[in-house]
Amino acid sequence: MSEWWTYSLSDFLMFSARSYWRLTELYNRDVWPAQLVALAAGIVVLGCIVRSGARAQRVAYLVLGAGWAWVGWAYHLTRYADINTGAPYFAAAFALQALLLWLCALRPGSLTTSPLRRRGGLLITGAGVLAYPLLALVDGHGWSRAEVFAIVPDPTAVVTFGVLLALRAHWLAWIIPLAWCAASSITLMELRLWQAWVPATCAVLAITAGLAARQQERPLNSTADSPT
Amino acid sequence: MSSESHPHSQRRRLLAALAGGAGSLLLPPLHAAPAPLITRPIPSSGEAIPVIGLGSWITFNVGRDPQARAECAAVMRAFFAGGGRLIDSSPMYGSAQDVIGEAIQAIKPARLFSADKVWIGGGARGPGQIEASRRLWRVPRFDLLQVHNLLSWEEHLPHLLAMKREGRLRYVGITTSEGRRHGEIEKIMAAQPIDFVQVSYNALDREVEQRILPLARERRIGVIVNRPFRQGDLTAALAGKPLPGWGAEIGCTTWAQALLKFIVAHPAVTCAIPATSSVAHVRENLLAGTGRLPDEALRKRIAQDAERAA
Numbered sequence: 001m002s003e004w005w006t007y008s009l010s011d012f013l014m015f016s017a018r019s020y021w022r023l024t025e026l027y028n029r030d031v032w033p034a035q036l037v038a039l040a041a042g043i044v045v046l047g048c049i050v051r052s053g054a055r056a057q058r059v060a061y062l063v064l065g066a067g068w069a070w071v072g073w074a075y076h077l078t079r080y081a082d083i084n085t086g087a088p089y090f091a092a093a094f095a096l097q098a099l100l101l102w103l104c105a106l107r108p109g110s111l112t113t114s115p116l117r118r119r120g121g122l123l124i125t126g127a128g129v130l131a132y133p134l135l136a137l138v139d140g141h142g143w144s145r146a147e148v149f150a151i152v153p154d155p156t157a158v159v160t161f162g163v164l165l166a167l168r169a170h171w172l173a174w175i176i177p178l179a180w181c182a183a184s185s186i187t188l189m190e191l192r193l194w195q196a197w198v199p200a201t202c203a204v205l206a207i208t209a210g211l212a213a214r215q216q217e218r219p220l221n222s223t224a225d226s227p228t
Numbered sequence: 229m230s231s232e233s234h235p236h237s238q239r240r241r242l243l244a245a246l247a248g249g250a251g252s253l254l255l256p257p258l259h260a261a262p263a264p265l266i267t268r269p270i271p272s273s274g275e276a277i278p279v280i281g282l283g284s285w286i287t288f289n290v291g292r293d294p295q296a297r298a299e300c301a302a303v304m305r306a307f308f309a310g311g312g313r314l315i316d317s318s319p320m321y322g323s324a325q326d327v328i329g330e331a332i333q334a335i336k337p338a339r340l341f342s343a344d345k346v347w348i349g350g351g352a353r354g355p356g357q358i359e360a361s362r363r364l365w366r367v368p369r370f371d372l373l374q375v376h377n378l379l380s381w382e383e384h385l386p387h388l389l390a391m392k393r394e395g396r397l398r399y400v401g402i403t404t405s406e407g408r409r410h411g412e413i414e415k416i417m418a419a420q421p422i423d424f425v426q427v428s429y430n431a432l433d434r435e436v437e438q439r440i441l442p443l444a445r446e447r448r449i450g451v452i453v454n455r456p457f458r459q460g461d462l463t464a465a466l467a468g469k470p471l472p473g474w475g476a477e478i479g480c481t482t483w484a485q486a487l488l489k490f491i492v493a494h495p496a497v498t499c500a501i502p503a504t505s506s507v508a509h510v511r512e513n514l515l516a517g518t519g520r521l522p523d524e525a526l527r528k529r530i531a532q533d534a535e536r537a538a
Contacts, residue, residue, distance in 0.1 A: 010459075011405075011406075013286070014285070014286060014289050014320065014321055014322045015286060015289045015290075015291075015322060016286050016287070016289075016505075018296075018505075019289060019290050019291060019293070019296065022290070022291075022293045022295075022296060023291055023293070026292070026293060079291070082291035082292055082322065082323050083289050083290070083291045083322045083323060084322065085320070085322060
């Protein structure tokens with residue numbers, strides 16, 4: 001398959017911004033009122049970060065895993081695949097991430113004492129749950145294009161960054177959300193949409209906060225099994 | 229649904245021939261085009277096709293959106309009403325093939341020239357993909373099948389040529405875009421009995437003028453031109469820039485028309501395939517296939533002015 005090197009990123013952009021947003025609008029209409037359930041689930045995840053006990057961690061991972069599984073099936077496999085031939089692969093990656101998060105629920109991490117980790121995680125998770133849907137209003141398109149956690153991929157990945165940061169998750173759980181973030185940001189950039197910067201910025205903030213927190217935690221707990 | 233396979237098209241062709249049109253004059257269905265579209269003969273057969281076709285990359289990949297599908301069907305209706313024939317798609321274009329097929333089923337065009345591609349790694353999977361594409365298009369057979377971006381061309385091309393020999397396909401071609409693998413394209417053009425080559429060509433990207441277009445003339449290979457507007461970037465860059473005085477000489481009122489006339493005026497070019505999701509734009513594009521075409525001197529000026537203005 002040596003031919004693949006001849007393709008550029010723009011060659012794989014097979015739809016217009018208009019088709020992308022219309023897909024979001026129609027999907028939002030079809031799954032309503034699942035957005036309300038997802039919003040409630042997001043608030044539960046925020047509460048779990050505040051409590052951060054072993055049980056709260058389990059609940060956060062289970063809810064998050066359910067969100068990834070739903071987005072993989074309902075969005076990627078049954079909707080996005082209509083305009084993006086790569087969507088079935090995204091669906092498989094989202095299913096794998098759901099499994100990883102459920103595995104994390106079986107073995108919650110050690111409690112963190114880093115305020116940076118806790119506050120940073122809360123901030124990013126809050127942004128993904130509460131602020132992300134409001135971005136649709138910035139463009140003046142109303143709620144029909146609202147991007148809600150556990151309904152569409154980008155806020156789901158952002159909330160995941162917040163949770164992984166706050167709960168000091170295993171580094172393996174970061175890979176797929178980061179890969180999705182890169183893929184989504186590149187797609188949105190090719191579509192010349194300003195929203196491209198949102199998931200990428202949240203990913204950079206989460207990684208930076210995680211690395212900084214790791215520095216803080218090193219003297220406190222040198223046996224921590226998680227690099228982030 | 230090739231023009232030959234549809235009973236209505238045979239009647240129309242007979243009437244056209246009786247009227248003295250013989251290929252280049254198309255019978256207008258309901259709404260007459262302002263002037264007949266210029267046609268070019270396919271070098272390998274002599275069959276005339278209009279110089280303006282319709283691409284579907286990005287524009288027709290609208291998923292299940294019923295509103296957008298209706299808009300695409302309206303574009304195709306306007307295209308056929310204006311005398312257009314060749315529509316080009318690919319399995320790579322998401323839902324575009326199905327969108328085209330749905331519109332074909334509704335419109336039942338009298339003179340469709342269906343051009344699709346095979347785009348899959350490995351020759352063994354080619355026939356399956358071609359059959360899936362044919363079902364999506366809802367046509368009895370394709371007029372033209374091309375190996376998309378030369379992907380596994382060594383394996384696909386023998387199969388396409390065998391389909392042609394068996395009468396299951398009328399023409400065979402290869403494609404590339406954005407200047408990729410021109411060296412290999414030239415080798416295939418020189419060695420294989422293909423009917424068409426599809427390349428990117430516009431007033432700014434003129435590399436094919438050096439070797440591929442002359443070779444196409446020499447080898448009697450038809451040329452289909454994709455990305456005539458650089459995927460909209462060229463017309464966007466020229467938006468608001470006044471069209472120089474020469475526009476009126478060749479009956480152009482917009483840069484888009486001038487850019488298309490620049491392309492189809494090249495003697496090696498058989499057809500350009502601008503893609504659009506706008507009825508107004510498809511009508512504007514079709515107008516570029518009518519009236520006077522620029523001579524070589526004017527083509528040079530168009531390229532220079534477009535370069536300066538873009």
